[in-house]
Each structure stands twice: as structure tokens, then as C-alpha cells.
Amino acid sequence: MSAATLLGLTAMMYTQGVDAYIYMIAFFVGWPIILFLMAERLRNLGKFTFADITSYRLDQGKVRTMAAVSSLTVVCFYLVAQMVGAGQLIKLLFGLDYVYALFVVGALMMVYVTFGGMVATTWVQIIKACMLLIVGTNPAFFEGGVLGGKVIGGGNMIAMHLAKAVGGNLLRGFLSAVAFATILAVVAGLALAGASAISHDIYSRVIMKGKASETTELRVSKFATIGLGVVAVLLGIAFEKMNIAFMVALAFGVAASANFPVLILSMYWKGLTTRGALWGGYSGLVSAVMFVVLSKSVWVDVLGNASAIFPYTQPALFSMPIAFLLTIIVSKLDMSARAKREIDAFDDQYVRAQTGVGAATASSH
Structure with missing residues (x-):
């Protein structure tokens, strides 16, 4: 807590x-x-951080x-x-x-x-x-x-x-x-x-x-x-005057936009490529932070402007779909040889995520 x-x-x-x-x-x-969606798969893969x-x-x-x-x-x-x-x-x-x-x-x-x-x-x-x-x-x-x-x-x-x-x-x-x-x-x-x-x-x-x-x-x-x-x-x-529960909700919104789309797609979608992950992750991060800055909570309450440019206080409703959309579109458009190898490697990841077979070796390596 x-x-x-x-x-x-x-x-x-x-x-x-x-x-x-x-x-x-x-x-x-x-x-x-x-x-239900992530914990067991992450444990079976022997990976414990977003980056891993x-x-x-x-x-x-x-x-x-x-x-x-x-x-x-x-x-x-x-x-x-x-x-x-x-x-x-x-x-x-x-x-x-x-x-x-x-x-x-x-x-x-x-x-x-x-x-x-x-x-x-x-x-x-x-x-x-x-x-x-x-x-x-x-x-x-x-x-x-x-x-x-x-x-x-x-x-x-x-x-x-x-x-x-x-x-x-x-x-x-x-x-x-x-x-x-x-x-x-x-x-x-x-x-x-x-x-x-x-x-x-x-x-x-x-x-x-x-x-x-x-x-x-x-x-x-x-x-x-x-x-x-x-x-x-x-x-x-x-941010002295801001309610801290609201500020934590902003952190959750940024995480939902920048981290969650790439994380969930990397575990469940075979078509994810590096190029798609980068476009999705950075677009979700930039758009979420931009929406927070342009909202009333920062643009008006902190920076002292007369009215907010972005009319909502939470960014994730808009920035998370942007991240998902760009991740999927860019991945589908990526026809490079590296992208093909990354797509083919999903089967090995899927088996390990379901069973844990080979996870200890991969983790130590």
C-alpha cells in the first residue's frame, strides 16, 4: 500500500x-x-522485467x-x-x-x-x-x-x-x-x-x-x-497541490499506454516485430505524457494557463489505442528478414511460456 x-x-x-x-x-x-494473463507465462519464461x-x-x-x-x-x-x-x-x-x-x-x-x-x-x-x-x-x-x-x-x-x-x-x-x-x-x-x-x-x-x-x-x-x-x-x-491518488492514476495511465500494449502483444501475438514494438511503445509514451501535460491537471493547475487544450484528465483512453494500433500496423508492414526471424521465434517462446521447458537454460544464458 x-x-x-x-x-x-x-x-x-x-x-x-x-x-x-x-x-x-x-x-x-x-x-x-x-x-491470469501474464504471471504464469512470465514465470515459465524465466523472465521478470518488462525489458526482459x-x-x-x-x-x-x-x-x-x-x-x-x-x-x-x-x-x-x-x-x-x-x-x-x-x-x-x-x-x-x-x-x-x-x-x-x-x-x-x-x-x-x-x-x-x-x-x-x-x-x-x-x-x-x-x-x-x-x-x-x-x-x-x-x-x-x-x-x-x-x-x-x-x-x-x-x-x-x-x-x-x-x-x-x-x-x-x-x-x-x-x-x-x-x-x-x-x-x-x-x-x-x-x-x-x-x-x-x-x-x-x-x-x-x-x-x-x-x-x-x-x-x-x-x-x-x-x-x-x-x-x-x-x-x-x-x-x-x-505538483504540490495535486491529489496523490490522482497522480498515481496518471502513472498507471502512462504505463498502460507505453508498456502494456507491447508487453501483452509480445506474449500473445506472433506477428509482433521490433519495428512495431518501438513505434507502439514510443507513440504510447509520447502521446500519454503529451495528453497529461495538455490536460487541466498540468496545463491549468501547474502551469497556470486559462484553459486546458486536452479536455480529459486521464490519457490512457486515447493513448493506449494509439499504441496498440501503431504496433499492429507497423509490425504488419515490416517485411524485413529480421522481422521474419522474430515472427518464427514466437513458437519457441510460446512453448516455453506454456510449459517452462528450457526457461532455466535461456535465463542463465
Whole structure:
């Protein structure tokens, strides 16, 4: 559970009423799709990342670059949501200016991930889950119209004010610790995912052609973590007033446009080629980000323009069909010899995806 769920959805329920349930349901609807359409096939193939799957029978360098760029974009969207929640939480608890609070959280995240790595990230996930189960449900049992008048720290801090109203400073302090641990856990995981895309997919596999040492790759990963932290802080400043559950929905929309079409077609459609995957992936990514920038949430609320150019707040309804359409059209028009080899290689991938035969050998190779 991220800060978007704990803080953003609570705030959305407070401001929008039961209509906010669509966001709660939508986040979980994705899991059955992953479970029934993808999970078993990915496990049988012995592949576990977007880049690994899409480059299974396609051009490694080009597809990994595309996958890394789109994954980094999604990570940045998701990171911003968590950073906004963290900045507002620190502002509420300690009275710090929001910008200073963001720099504190960003620095803590960079240090934590750089020196703690995956082990530290896993432990904080375990601890925050236990704390959340213990204290997170208590305010829900006792609330009853005790709040009034959107509150210090902005709308995303509704849960914190509710905790104080029903349990005083003790409960608010405990829930704040849970919220901060939640944010730290998610931010650390996202930073690791983004750093891995840069160090493993772009640097090691594309730039160094698989010849980079583990030590060098780890060093690049640490520098990438610092860079992502700086980007997250700067974007967090720009999106201060945004509801964080809504911002996470934007990240889902970008992922649905840039990653999902290529990923699902690479597993289920024999006709996919490298050229089609690149056109589909990049078109979905560019169109989704462009629609977000031109929508009211950025064009008006962040950039201060009078009216939005794109009339909708969510991009995926339009950008995802664009990605699917271009992927299929360009793949069908690709008559190159490489495209024929990629199409012929689907049968081997299909058998392994269904049975797992040969996956361990291919993975180690």
C-alpha cells in the first residue's frame, strides 16, 4: 500500500464522496489481469522485467532502451506522488516549509537506497505493513463527521487530522510514522526500479553490450538513484497541490499506454516485430505524457494557463489505442528478414511460456 492509497484515497473520499471508490476499485482490478494473463507465462519464461520479456525475441538493444525510457517515465510519475505526500506530511508534523520538507525526504531516500539497497527496502516494507495493520484501521471505527473546514498540510492530510480528532496526538503520531514508513518503502522501491532500468538495461546491456562488471553497474545504479531523487524533488515542488491518488492514476495511465500494449502483444501475438514494438511503445509514451501535460491537471493547475487544450484528465483512453494500433500496423508492414526471424521465434517462446521447458537454460544464458 502506497501513500496514494493511505493518504490520497482517504482525501478523495473526504472531498468527492463515494465517487472516489472508482479509484480504489481500479487499482486492484489490474492484479487479476496480471495474474491470469501474464504471471504464469512470465514465470515459465524465466523472465521478470518488462525489458526482459519484450527483448526475448526482438532486438535487445533497441527494445531495452525503449523499455527503460518508458519505465523511467512511469517511475518518475509514481515518485512524484509519493514525494508530495511525504513533503506535506513533514510540513504538517514539524511546521517546515514544503520545499524544505521535500529536500529532507529526497535526501533521506537517496541515502537509504544508496547504502541500504534491496535488503533495507524489504525490511521497511515488512515493518510498515505490520504497523499499518495495527493502527491504520483504528480511525475508521471511530470517525463520524469529526472534520470540517480541506486543513493544514492540504487535502492529502485528511487521514492525519482524522487520527488526531479521534485519538489525539498519540494516534496521529503513530499514523504519521506508518505513513512515513509507507512513503519511504514505496519511494525506495521505485528508486531501485528506476536505477535498475538505467544501470542494467541502458548502461550494462545497451551501452556496454553486456560487458560491464557488477561493480561498475552498482556504481552507475547509485548515481542513478541520486539523479532520480533530484528529479523527484523538483517535480514534487511543481505538483504540490495535486491529489496523490490522482497522480498515481496518471502513472498507471502512462504505463498502460507505453508498456502494456507491447508487453501483452509480445506474449500473445506472433506477428509482433521490433519495428512495431518501438513505434507502439514510443507513440504510447509520447502521446500519454503529451495528453497529461495538455490536460487541466498540468496545463491549468501547474502551469497556470486559462484553459486546458486536452479536455480529459486521464490519457490512457486515447493513448493506449494509439499504441496498440501503431504496433499492429507497423509490425504488419515490416517485411524485413529480421522481422521474419522474430515472427518464427514466437513458437519457441510460446512453448516455453506454456510449459517452462528450457526457461532455466535461456535465463542463465
